[in-house]
Amino acid sequence: MTQEDGQLDGLVRKRIRALRVAQGWSLEELATRANLSQSSLSRIENGQRRLALDQLVTLARALDTTLDQLVENAADEVVISPTIDAARGLLRWPVKGDPGLSVMRQRMTDPPPDNPARMRAHPGREWMVVLSGTAVLLLGHRRYRIETNQAAEFPTMMPHAIGAEGGPCEILGIFDRDARRGHQKDAAAEAPEG
Numbered sequence: 139m140t141q142e143d144g145q146l147d148g149l150v151r152k153r154i155r156a157l158r159v160a161q162g163w164s165l166e167e168l169a170t171r172a173n174l175s176q177s178s179l180s181r182i183e184n185g186q187r188r189l190a191l192d193q194l195v196t197l198a199r200a201l202d203t204t205l206d207q208l209v210e211n212a213a214d215e216v217v218i219s220p221t222i223d224a225a226r227g228l229l230r231w232p233v234k235g236d237p238g239l240s241v242m243r244q245r246m247t248d249p250p251p252d253n254p255a256r257m258r259a260h261p262g263r264e265w266m267v268v269l270s271g272t273a274v275l276l277l278g279h280r281r282y283r284i285e286t287n288q289a290a291e292f293p294t295m296m297p298h299a300i301g302a303e304g305g306p307c308e309i310l311g312i313f314d315r316d317a318r319r320g321h322q323k324d325a326a327a328e329a330p331e332g
Contacts, residue, residue: 147189150209155183157201171200238315243269245308250276250301257297262317265291266300271307275300 158168169179173196181187182197198208220229220243233239251257257276266273267289275282275290276299283303284290292298294317300309 146209146211148185149211150189150194151183151185153208154197154201157203158183161201168197168200172196233312238318240313240318242311242313243308244311245306246271246273246300246302247306248301249303250274250299254297257299258294259297260294260317260319262294262314262319263291264294264298264311264313264317265289266309266311269308269310271305272303273300273307273309274303 158165161168163171165179165183166176169176172179172193174182174193178187178193182189182193194208195205198205201208218231220231222229227245229243231241233241266275266284268284268286270286272286273284275284275292276297277292278296278298282290
């Protein structure tokens with residue numbers, strides 16, 4: 139066994155124990171759910187018994203996770219640097235665990251548009267939290283004030299627009315793949331031709 143294999147082995151054992159404890163389960167309870175003896179489970183967690191693939195599959199199911207998640211090795215890149223869109227005042231970070239998601243930080247100074255024709259609608263879902271200031275979310279025919287540390291989540295097929303109220307605000311948004319594509323298309327359409 140290589141050092142890397144030993145580290146992964148130890149990580150999997152720690153993960154099994156941590157998931158069991160997070161569920162509030164005793165050794166006996168997880169052993170029953172995984173159809174193992176309590177002593178076998180204890181030896182697996184403590185490194186005194188070899189990890190067998192069939193037992194890992196059973197333990198993953200009992201812990202309500204997948205085998206891939208149970209044996210996943212630590213990520214090489216933990217810190218992610220944003221891409222910067224200075225023209226639009228945006229910072230974007232990809233979410234590696236779900237490549238369909240992206241996180242965006244934006245400073246807004248303008249109120250939302252008065253003209254309902256300027257509201258966007260596209261497939262997807264968005265989630266946002268106001269980091270500072272007060273944001274206004276126009277969603278269909280409704281207007282929502284979202285203050286610092288408040289969040290909103292909505293389907294983007296509903297016509298929507300976001301802006302600032304009473305001064306600048308900063309928001310952090312999370313977009314699923316479809317919502318991100320919708321905003322990229324909107325940005326391309328708004329870009330000046332040159």
